Amino acid sequence: MSSAAAMQQRASDFRQAYARVQGEIGKVIVGHTDIVHGVLTCLFVGGHALIEGVPGLGKTLLVRTLSQVLDLHFNRIQFTPDLMPSDIIGTNIISETVDNKRVFSFQPGPIFAQIVLADEINRATPKTQSALLEAMQEHSVTIGGTIHRLEEPFFVMATQNPIEQEGTYPLPEAQLDRFFFKLVVNYSGREEMATILDRTTRGEWPKAEKVMDGNEVQTWQQLIREVLVAQPVQDYAIRLVLATHPQGDFAVPDTNKYIRCGGSPRGAQALVLAGKVRALLEGRFNVSFEDIRRVYLPALRHRILLNFEAQAENIPSDAVLGQILKEVKEKVV
Numbered sequence: 001m002s003s004a005a006a007m008q009q010r011a012s013d014f015r016q017a018y019a020r021v022q023g024e025i026g027k028v029i030v031g032h033t034d035i036v037h038g039v040l041t042c043l044f045v046g047g048h049a050l051i052e053g054v055p056g057l058g059k060t061l062l063v064r065t066l067s068q069v070l071d072l073h074f075n076r077i078q079f080t081p082d083l084m085p086s087d088i089i090g091t092n093i094i095s096e097t098v099d100n101k102r103v104f105s106f107q108p109g110p111i112f113a114q115i116v117l118a119d120e121i122n123r124a125t126p127k128t129q130s131a132l133l134e135a136m137q138e139h140s141v142t143i144g145g146t147i148h149r150l151e152e153p154f155f156v157m158a159t160q161n162p163i164e165q166e167g168t169y170p171l172p173e174a175q176l177d178r179f180f181f182k183l184v185v186n187y188s189g190r191e192e193m194a195t196i197l198d199r200t201t202r203g204e205w206p207k208a209e210k211v212m213d214g215n216e217v218q219t220w221q222q223l224i225r226e227v228l229v230a231q232p233v234q235d236y237a238i239r240l241v242l243a244t245h246p247q248g249d250f251a252v253p254d255t256n257k258y259i260r261c262g263g264s265p266r267g268a269q270a271l272v273l274a275g276k277v278r279a280l281l282e283g284r285f286n287v288s289f290e291d292i293r294r295v296y297l298p299a300l301r302h303r304i305l306l307n308f309e310a311q312a313e314n315i316p317s318d319a320v321l322g323q324i325l326k327e328v329k330e331k332v333v
Contacts, residue, residue: 011280014220024208028065031192038183038298045273046221046266048156048178063117071213075113079124080154085131089141112136114151118158122168136178153217180270189217227276228284228286237292238328243324244304252327256312258320263303270299270324289330297323
């Protein structure tokens with residue numbers, strides 16, 4: 001088999017594996033196709049997902065369902081104002097050995113899992129939220145000068161409520177930047193609501209089956225990185241991120257008017273990697289300009305800071321990014 005044919009076969013295998021996972025999730029989760037796709041994109045590129053939506057839209061259920069579909073160790077952490085960093089990462093405790101000697105031993109916290117649900121993450125204090133920084137970026141935890149590696153693949157999915165702000169703490173920019181996508185869950189439609197009621201009021205509780213393990217997830221993560229990105233497409237992704245920098249060379253009028261701080265290099269990485277996933281799902285082994293455009297909002301909406309003028313005019317980040325997307329051309333003339 002030629003190299004090109006082998007690549008096409010691997011891409012086909014990935015689409016089939018992706019469809020299996022998506023199908024099992026669909027047994028439990030009604031609708032929200034874009035959200036499911038966003039979460040799976042984060043999983044297959046090795047990133048983390050921040051899911052925002054009002055209560056009752058199935059955010060936590062989606063994460064639990066994904067843990068049922070994947071044969072991975074799952075832990076849930078319910079974030080509250082009194083949660084301490086040691087409640088997440090663990091701590092050293094004094095224990096006795098068989099010969100009655102007292103020694104320090106490490107008691108791992110719930111972060112030591114492969115899928116971690118950080119439920120209502122913005123309810124914990126900044127000190128506690130910062131306990132996730134090293135784990136999310138380095139996939140390790142340092143306690144008492146000792147580095148403890150986390151088991152791969154490692155995936156954090158966090159949820160937050162955008163409307164109930166009492167007793168909440170905004171996520172630090174450094175932590176927001178570590179989330180690959182920010183996904184916004186909207187209300188279900190009429191038909192979807194009818195299906196939800198049929199399932200929940202008649203005692204019909206479909207259950208998802210395990211269809212993929214950690215080794216297979218890592219195999220697909222490696223395949224995604226082999227997808228080709230032409231230089232003009234990569235440059236387009238770079239310019240889209242640079243266009244979010246106020247007073248920068250590629251800034252558009254809305255950038256200078258409404259943005260206080262633009263996206264980081266992680267934003268460009270997210271655009272390219274998410275574009276590779278979309279290319280594979282479309283049956284291609286190269287990223288297109290359209291792939292980059294389609295993933296722009298979830299990859300950048302949490303990576304820009306709006307200024308006071310935008311807040312005063314109640315202009316959301318998606319509106320500003322949408323205007324940037326319109327004005328930045330695919331190719332430099």
